[in-house]
Every structure is written in structure tokens, then in C-alpha cells.
Amino acid sequence: MADEPTYDLVVIGGGPAGYAGAIRAGQLGKKVACVEMERAGGTCLNWGCIPSKALLKSAELYRTMLHAEDFGFKVGGIEVDFAKVVERSRGVANQMAKGIEFLFRKNKVEYIRGKAQINVPGLVEITDGEDKGKILSTKNVLVATGCRARMLPGLKADGKRVMTAREILDRRDLPKSCIVLGAGAIGMEFAYFMNSFGCEVTIVEMLPNVLPVEDDEVSKFVERDFKKQGVTIHTDTKAENIAVTDDGVTLDAVKGDKITPLKAESLLVAIGVQANMDGLLSKKVKLEMDRKYIKVDRHYNTSVKGIYAAGDIIGPPWLAHVATYEAVQAVNGMFGHGEPRPMERFPGCTYCQPQVASIGMTERDVKEKGIKYKIGKFPFTASGKAVAAAESDGFVKLIVAEEDGEILGAHITGHEATELIAEYALGMELEATWEEIHGTIHAHPTLSEALMEAAAATHGEAIHI
Amino acid sequence: MADEPTYDLVVIGGGPAGYAGAIRAGQLGKKVACVEMERAGGTCLNWGCIPSKALLKSAELYRTMLHAEDFGFKVGGIEVDFAKVVERSRGVANQMAKGIEFLFRKNKVEYIRGKAQINVPGLVEITDGEDKGKILSTKNVLVATGCRARMLPGLKADGKRVMTAREILDRRDLPKSCIVLGAGAIGMEFAYFMNSFGCEVTIVEMLPNVLPVEDDEVSKFVERDFKKQGVTIHTDTKAENIAVTDDGVTLDAVKGDKITPLKAESLLVAIGVQANMDGLLSKKVKLEMDRKYIKVDRHYNTSVKGIYAAGDIIGPPWLAHVATYEAVQAVNGMFGHGEPRPMERFPGCTYCQPQVASIGMTERDVKEKGIKYKIGKFPFTASGKAVAAAESDGFVKLIVAEEDGEILGAHITGHEATELIAEYALGMELEATWEEIHGTIHAHPTLSEALMEAAAATHGEAIHI
Numbered sequence: 001m002a003d004e005p006t007y008d009l010v011v012i013g014g015g016p017a018g019y020a021g022a023i024r025a026g027q028l029g030k031k032v033a034c035v036e037m038e039r040a041g042g043t044c045l046n047w048g049c050i051p052s053k054a055l056l057k058s059a060e061l062y063r064t065m066l067h068a069e070d071f072g073f074k075v076g077g078i079e080v081d082f083a084k085v086v087e088r089s090r091g092v093a094n095q096m097a098k099g100i101e102f103l104f105r106k107n108k109v110e111y112i113r114g115k116a117q118i119n120v121p122g123l124v125e126i127t128d129g130e131d132k133g134k135i136l137s138t139k140n141v142l143v144a145t146g147c148r149a150r151m152l153p154g155l156k157a158d159g160k161r162v163m164t165a166r167e168i169l170d171r172r173d174l175p176k177s178c179i180v181l182g183a184g185a186i187g188m189e190f191a192y193f194m195n196s197f198g199c200e201v202t203i204v205e206m207l208p209n210v211l212p213v214e215d216d217e218v219s220k221f222v223e224r225d226f227k228k229q230g231v232t233i234h235t236d237t238k239a240e241n242i243a244v245t246d247d248g249v250t251l252d253a254v255k256g257d258k259i260t261p262l263k264a265e266s267l268l269v270a271i272g273v274q275a276n277m278d279g280l281l282s283k284k285v286k287l288e289m290d291r292k293y294i295k296v297d298r299h300y301n302t303s304v305k306g307i308y309a310a311g312d313i314i315g316p317p318w319l320a321h322v323a324t325y326e327a328v329q330a331v332n333g334m335f336g337h338g339e340p341r342p343m344e345r346f347p348g349c350t351y352c353q354p355q356v357a358s359i360g361m362t363e364r365d366v367k368e369k370g371i372k373y374k375i376g377k378f379p380f381t382a383s384g385k386a387v388a389a390a391e392s393d394g395f396v397k398l399i400v401a402e403e404d405g406e407i408l409g410a411h412i413t414g415h416e417a418t419e420l421i422a423e424y425a426l427g428m429e430l431e432a433t434w435e436e437i438h439g440t441i442h443a444h445p446t447l448s449e450a451l452m453e454a455a456a457a458t459h460g461e462a463i464h465i
Numbered sequence: 466m467a468d469e470p471t472y473d474l475v476v477i478g479g480g481p482a483g484y485a486g487a488i489r490a491g492q493l494g495k496k497v498a499c500v501e502m503e504r505a506g507g508t509c510l511n512w513g514c515i516p517s518k519a520l521l522k523s524a525e526l527y528r529t530m531l532h533a534e535d536f537g538f539k540v541g542g543i544e545v546d547f548a549k550v551v552e553r554s555r556g557v558a559n560q561m562a563k564g565i566e567f568l569f570r571k572n573k574v575e576y577i578r579g580k581a582q583i584n585v586p587g588l589v590e591i592t593d594g595e596d597k598g599k600i601l602s603t604k605n606v607l608v609a610t611g612c613r614a615r616m617l618p619g620l621k622a623d624g625k626r627v628m629t630a631r632e633i634l635d636r637r638d639l640p641k642s643c644i645v646l647g648a649g650a651i652g653m654e655f656a657y658f659m660n661s662f663g664c665e666v667t668i669v670e671m672l673p674n675v676l677p678v679e680d681d682e683v684s685k686f687v688e689r690d691f692k693k694q695g696v697t698i699h700t701d702t703k704a705e706n707i708a709v710t711d712d713g714v715t716l717d718a719v720k721g722d723k724i725t726p727l728k729a730e731s732l733l734v735a736i737g738v739q740a741n742m743d744g745l746l747s748k749k750v751k752l753e754m755d756r757k758y759i760k761v762d763r764h765y766n767t768s769v770k771g772i773y774a775a776g777d778i779i780g781p782p783w784l785a786h787v788a789t790y791e792a793v794q795a796v797n798g799m800f801g802h803g804e805p806r807p808m809e810r811f812p813g814c815t816y817c818q819p820q821v822a823s824i825g826m827t828e829r830d831v832k833e834k835g836i837k838y839k840i841g842k843f844p845f846t847a848s849g850k851a852v853a854a855a856e857s858d859g860f861v862k863l864i865v866a867e868e869d870g871e872i873l874g875a876h877i878t879g880h881e882a883t884e885l886i887a888e889y890a891l892g893m894e895l896e897a898t899w900e901e902i903h904g905t906i907h908a909h910p911t912l913s914e915a916l917m918e919a920a921a922a923t924h925g926e927a928i929h930i
Contacts, residue, residue: 020928024926024928049849050849050853050910053850054854061533061536061538064526070553071522071526072523073543073545074546075530075541076544079540088535088536103929319909321906321914325906328928341904346908348908384515384557387561388515388522419911419912419913420884422908423891426888426892426897426901426902432895436891443814443890444789451887461492464564464568465568
């Protein structure tokens, strides 16, 4: 007779999918372990979303202080202690990681330090790290190993001349100049950050727009704004002949026939991610894959019974909040706490200034699908709160179905866009129409009124434009 | 045969109810005039919500700059040009008022300057001001004259020793000390503002809590925070024997048997509002009243056919956003554009720091009604975004019905609370349950996640606490 497995669940990976899944299992009274090879919280909390927001806060404050006179202040001179800016962000990450470790204890999640390998279904071996050699027998495994920054072939992140987000987050000095490869959320956030403190930033993006997944109007708006801020932007441009020299990096920015040689002290590679699959599976375990990601069904089952996967490792959109959602759903499902729901829609956020947030389809998407639609736009220049706070850059753009008035997509750029999007996200979840958003009393004066006005504007009923 | 009236609608009052109602009528293609005795935008835009938010922005920035070191900056010394702080806020009000005047032109609203009197139903006479003597014949009248700050009997606002919100907004110097009578939203906002710049502030509130309409826990939290900021607060206390002297104001703060004599350079009276009815009706027009406010039915009809009323003049809650909503509904109804909806619920906001925002019932209300409920609380100290932005004071408190999980009330205190409340407001409008809020993917990292977590916490499913 085989022994009863020690664990109900072993989670591999301690990031937003892994720690959330483990905590949820703990809440359900299950015996659960979470294996993490670095620090609880994973990349997001330690080397991504969280510390970068601390850096961006300093950048925003610095920019505001530079024109403190507008607000009635004479400031005697501002000295930037760049190392301290970075130290603060490390401190924030450390504090939040400790928070996750506390939550593990509170929810009786066993925290195992090391690299995990699924030996056979039901057996997880710790192959490296503090707890190397441990073998965990478990009824279920949740793979939540996530992704890491993708590097270009032939390049190596040295943290000085070549960096990914990970290296830049730990760098205590600001390069004088930096080429940012890739104008997705991460590239744009660091471009904004470095430029704020005086680094000469050049962005090179292969696609026609910065923030290529966003609505074209939003991308164009942010591109114009970044250029005004002094960032050089090459879109529709490939980086070729990248060479690391003693004092920096050179490359050719190739746009059609035109080649522009670029040179900078540093290169930030922000071209996407790759799956963390290395050493995860022994030769005895084969999981069906979808390109380089683990394939799962609507209930987060992999092709092998008892092995589930959630988060970045199952493929795009590679977002922390989606990862958390999936892992919690997977765990609820595996322990019979309701039917696990697939992810249907998600907000996407970029935290540079102007901020960008969106959910659902872009106007491009809607046109491609041939859906009849109406657009409502409201500029923050018409918002009393935005003008009072001197934060009136940007707009709200709402796309609704002509037929039934349902929200198809929502796009916000401007101050606090990343907070404001939550209302539209709930609206879409509840299948709200433009009339329901318009008919909801919004507090005055707030930026959120712009969401109501954009809804009204889809049918010519906005009061303030 | 009587002449056809010149106007479809004459709106009396150009504030959030009046201007919105007039613009809406213009959108519907009606011939409409809006009579305003001061400036388009009314009290809210010119002497209330909008300029106060500009002042608060300066106060927040000043406080943040005072500990800029935490963010990695050495600031050489900050000089406050208080007059300029106030000038900026006047500029913002002026800009927004111009905006309303532009919207009047765009929507073909005739803008009439002066004081209006309803002579008989269908006839409005301008009795004072620029357009004095004009008589407007109209099918409909919408009364939106609003309210003004209430003064204590025997006191007169001189703008120096005795002020209401109106006077303080136009004052170019900061008193060294100020007693604030009334700890409602207006009293608390100005207390925060003056204290930020070094004025010694003492608040006297008759009721047991500051922000008496808010949930007790929120009021207690803000009271503690204000005390930490250096504001003196007397609750459960009456102000008696108020005397204006040559160099200030004295009064007795009476709490039960205890009398504390108080003295300050200025007194801010923030004890509520009174209806603007003076000269509004000729002797030939009698409107049924509800205490001192105009009584209306669910469709905003007064007791006289053809005369409607909306906004502060029909009584509490005296909020700009409610006023706008009511006026738009009244106008839609009078011109057959759908059934006008009565106001069912509304968010309330206070913009001091920590901000306060709420909608629906407090825990006190729910208990009094004997409804079975569950509470979900989430502190911003557990929010990665809040910690990264160094804005982790405060919490979200959600009250849901035990029976069906519907939201009964939502209370937020902390950074951007006034923006965050919009999501819960939409949720209540759509009769969302805690599960629907919890099941909506919220972007990470944002403060809005705290709203999702508070929903989850009502049933022990929050991940991050």
C-alpha cells in the first residue's frame, strides 16, 4: 500500500500566481508547500511591478518639484541622491516580500527554498538551493514558475552596459544615456524614469507604435508626450549590429532603407519574456506545450493528471494580476470550491506619466471584427479635478457596441489612469451599458467623472464637452 | 390669444444643477436661458469644490516636499508664497468658469446675468444685475438657486476674523491660528489646508465624531490622523459666547460640564448651508416647501405646474454631483427624453489627507435597521502600490448583506479614496455582490486592488491579509 502523500498541494514558484495559489490552499485548510528559488513574491514583487512603482513615485515627485513654483513654492535647489532613490525601492520590495512570508506563516503554507523538479506526478524534488535534496510527495502540483526577461542572442546582461529590468532595478547609478529596446510597458516605464533624472533616452521599437497593444490614439498621445519630455523615439525600427564596447553600446537603428547609428552608455533590453522551464520536469514527465508555454485546459489542468499550471508559464498576457487570478481559480477548482473560471478579460497598465490603462478591444480590434460601434471621448482638460491638480493631460476613450450599448473596450491615458480603469473593468464584468455608467452618480470633482462623461459622449450626452 | 413663450426653459441659477440642466436642454435642441447672478459655475466651481481642490493640491505637495529626503532628494529650502497658492486656485476657478461659458455658447444656452424672480408661472423677471429689467416668458422654469454657507446669528463674515468657505478661498494671507466650527467635509478640508502651512488649527464639532455622516471607524481614523498632524479637535463640544475682538475671536468650547476658553486670529464657520430663496418668488407664486427647501415629487415637479426644482435648493445632501444628476434628470423628463430617475444613492467625498469617500450605509445604519451583514476590511499597508508610493495610510471597509451578498455600504479612507469610490458606486448601481467585485480582475499593482480584497475579506478570501 502506497503511503498517503504528505501534501495536498505543492506550488512551484512563489510569485503572484504561486504565492496566491498557496495562500488560497492554506485558506481552504489544505496542507500546502510553496517552493521558491529566490524570494517570496517572485519577480513581480522583488524585481518588477513593485520596486519599479517606488522608482516611478520618486521620478514623478522630482518632476513636480522642478516646477513647484507653479504651485506657489520657491525651492532652493534639489539634489538627487540616486542611490537613495534605488535603496528606497529595494526597501519597499523587501517589506512586501516579508509580508508574503508572514502570510505564508499565517496561512500555514510551508515555505521551501530552492529549485524544484517534478520527478514523477506526485513527487517534487528540490534540486538546488537551501532545501536541496528534499522530496515532497503531494496529491497535486501547481506549476507557477513564471517567466523571465528575454535577452537577445549573443548579448549578456552585465548590469552596466547591457541590462534587463532586473539589472536596472538594482543599479545604484544612472547612465548618462540609454537605448531602450522595446516600447512595451516595461520599456516605457524605465524610459520615463531614466529621462526624469536626466539620462538621455532613445527608444527603439520594431512595431509602428509605442505601447503596441494599446489603442492607436493612446499610443500616439503618449509618443507625443514622451517626445515633449525629451525622449527620442524610433518606431517601425529594428536594432541591428548591436555591439558592446568598453564604454557602452552601439547599434544600427534600421527603418526601411534608413540606417541611423546609435550609441549610448547602456542598453536596456525590454523585448519580452521567456518561460522558466529549465530543470522543471524530469525526463519521466512530459507536459503538452503550446509553443514554449505549458498548455492547460479551462480548469488549469495540464496534460498530466494532478499537475496544474497558472500564471505567466501558461502564456500571455504575462501580467501579475492575471497570474494571481488564474492560480486562485485553479486552486479553488482542484479542491472543489466552485467551478474554476477561465480568464476572460483583464486590464493592462503602464505607469509612466502619462499613465495608460485599458481593457477590452481597441478601436483597431473592433474595426477588424466588423462590429458596429460608437466612440465616446472625454479629455481631462475638461475635468475640474484634473485642472485643479494641474494634471489635465490625457483622455478617456470608450468604445461601445452600437447594437446594445455594451462596453467593448476602454482606454485611459493620464493621471491615475491605472486606478480609474477598475471601474470600467467592473462594468465589463457586469456587462454594463454606456447608459448604466452614465446613470451612475460620480463624485464631483473627481477624475472618475471623466469615465461617466465618456460614456455619455458615446451618445452625445456629455455635459462638459 | 397669448403669445407663444420665448423660451422652452429658463433655468435660475448657474451652478452644477443650473448649468448642467441648461446645457442638457440645449443638447435636446430646446430654447433655453440660464440666469446667474454672479458667475457661471456657481458656488461649487467659483467658491467651493474646484478652487479648494487647487489649494489642497498645493498643501499635499508642500507636505510631501517637506520629507522629500525619504524619496532620495535633498531640498535646499522651501519658501511658501501663500498669495500665489491662492492665486493659482483663483486661476483654476476662472478657467473652469470660462469653460462653462464656452459650453453655454456651444449648446446655444442664452446666458443672462442677474438675479431672477418668478413673477408668475411662465414669467421670469431679472430684478437686479447686468440684465436687470428683462422679462423672460417661458414654458418651463427650473429653479436651481442652490444654497450658501450658513452664518451663526449675530456673526458677520468679514473675511479676516470671521470667515465662511467663501471668504477663506479669497484670502491671500494665512491666519496664525484658526478655530474651525464644524467638522464636516468643508471644515475638515480647510483645517487640513491651513494646518499644512503652519496655521494652528482647532476644530470644534458638536457631534461625537469628525465627519459625522461617515462610518465611525473612518471618523475615528481621520481624527487620530489629524491629531498626529497637529490639529486640535474638540468633539461633542458646543461653541458658546463667541466674541469678535480687535485682534481675533474668542469662544467657550463647552463639553458637558467642562468649559475650555479658546482664542484664535480667525474663525471659520463651516456649520452647513441655507437655501437661496431670497427674492426668488413674487407674492403671486407660492411653492410648497419642505422645511426651508422647495418640495418636489419624484420627477422634480414643484407644487406649481411648469416650475421644477433640482439641486441643493430641494434639500440635502447638498452635493454638486447630486445636483447635476437631478437637474439633468429633470430636464430629460420635462422634454420627454425618458422617465426622470430620482436620486437613489450617491458617493460622498472629503479631500483632506487622508481622503474619505463613501457610499451607502454606515455600519451604524445597518445595525440600526437590523440587517444581517458581513464586513470586509483591507488596510492600505497591505497594498504594494500604496507602500511603493509611500501612501499606505488608511483602509477600505465594505459592508455586504449576509443574505444575498449585495453591497450595503462602502467606506474608504486613504490616498485617492475619492477616485476609488467610483468602482463601488457603479457596483451598487448594478446591484453587484461581493463575489462579483472579488471576481473582477483588478490591475496589479494598484490601490483599486484593495477594493477587490475588501470584497474577498467579507468571506475570508482575501489573499493579502
